[in-house]
Amino acid sequence: MRECSLHGVFSISLFPSIPSAVELAKLLCDRVTVSKFDVVSYLKAPELITTFDEHRVSPNFKFGVLYQRDGQLTEEDILGNNQESQEFKDFLSVLGGTVQLHGFTGFRGGLDVCHGQTGTEAIFTSFHGRDIMFHVSTKLPFTESDPQQLQRKRHIGNDIVAVVFQEGQTPFFSDLVKSHFLHCFLVVRRIQREEDGEGAAYQVCVTAREDVPPFGPVLPDPPIFTDLREFLLTKLINAEISCCKAQQFRRLELRTRSSLLDNLKAELTNRSQVMMGDPLQSVVSSSEGVRGVPEGSGGFIENFKVKCLIPNKDLGSCLTQSYCMFHLLLYACVFREQSECAVTPLRPSAGRERPLAAHCRSPR
Structure with a gap:
């Protein structure tokens, strides 16, 4: 379907006889109006269909990281931070390890790994088979003459989810950073684990736009963590997946999916006709140079x-x-x-x- 892919499992006992493909399709979705399906006679059809169905699935993610010091209430103040406190460095080590961008061969998340135009280092990690690159504001290029720091905002403003590390008690408002893409912020503050005690913990809160569906894992009560990494990275990944279901991204996804579905149908039809020896299609395919079909086939x-x-x-x-x-x-x-x-x-x-x-x- 143009909107989504549907999956279902049916017991054979539901049918007096083996059902046709049309009957199964209508049982799965009552909006199906076709009277027949065309035969697909192409051995690599399952691979093409799987590729289409998983076009949105990516093993790689990129997230923004903002550093908010006590008393900072504007986007310019937050993006203008250059110095990193020890607390902020400790938090970055929770997210991942520091990598040198020059010559980096892993997932780069849009950062320059050849000419140093996006800084010299970044925070990167692999988490349960997924590569994650963090756009840390203090590690992106700083321009003295630009109060808006567009070099930094160009990357963080194009992320969908961002982490805000706070120092002090200054609140963070989600509209501080103007962006059409940022839909969710995870705000983290370091606190003392116990009064007059040693060690530290992190307090987490989440804010997202109204049209973003809920996502897990659920914040505990109170939302305080001594071991933050597993929860935070899982929450970040689920946040981006959920944000993609918001209205703005949903419209973009529908257009992309419709175009890919039309291309898939055309390719399967073409290759099936060539496979079964359609004379006209064979001539057309040969002239267009269809992959895997010898000329004159x-x-x-x-x-x-x-x-x-x-x-x-x-x-x-x-x-x-x-x-x-x-x-x-x-x-x-x-x-x-x-x-x-x-x-x-x-x-x-x-x-x-x-x-x-x-x-x-x-x-x-």
Whole structure:
């Protein structure tokens, strides 16, 4: 569907007979109005469909990190910080490790790793198979003559989620940083674990735009952590995934998905027609240079006949090739509803015919 992908599991006991593809589709979604589905006869179709279905799934994330000192209430003040306190450095070590950007080969999150135009170092980590790059405001280039620090805001303002590390008791307001993309802030403050005691803990609060759906893990009560890393990184990843469902990103995603779906349909239709030997489509595909389709190809069926009927062919080689093509044909036939596919009998060059015929009928 253009809006989303639907998945379902049905018990075979629900049906008096094996259902058709249309019946299953309508059972899954009552908005389906098609009367039939076209046959897809392309062996790599599952890979193409999976790629389309997972086009939004990314193992990489990038988040902004802002440093708010006590008394700072404007965007200019926050983005103008250059010095890092020891508390802020300790917090950055919770997020990840410091990496040199020059020559960095991992996920760079839009940072320059060749010419140093986005600073010399950054905070990076890998978390449960996901690479995360942090755009730390104090590590991005500082321009003395620019009070807005556009070099810094260009990266952090294009992130979807940002972390704000606070010092002191000055509150943070989500509208301090003007951005069309930032939809969620995780605000972290370091506090003493116990009164007059040693050690420290972190207090966390979350603010997001109204159209961002709730996301976990849920903040405990009170929201204080002595071991912050696991919770914070999980919360950041889930925050971005949830923010993508907000109205602004939803519209962009719908346009992208619709375009990709049209391209997928066109490619599957084209390759299926070439596979089954559509004369016109074969000519068009050859002229356009479709990948994996030799010029002048007559399609799978015609090539199969040629392989089986070619004279002076070694019997063992012919049998091996026919066996492989036979299984490919079965794969294609299993998707053809209410149809019958027959393999042309093998005619070896030895003179005596040895028919190798198979029929594949889909259930009615």
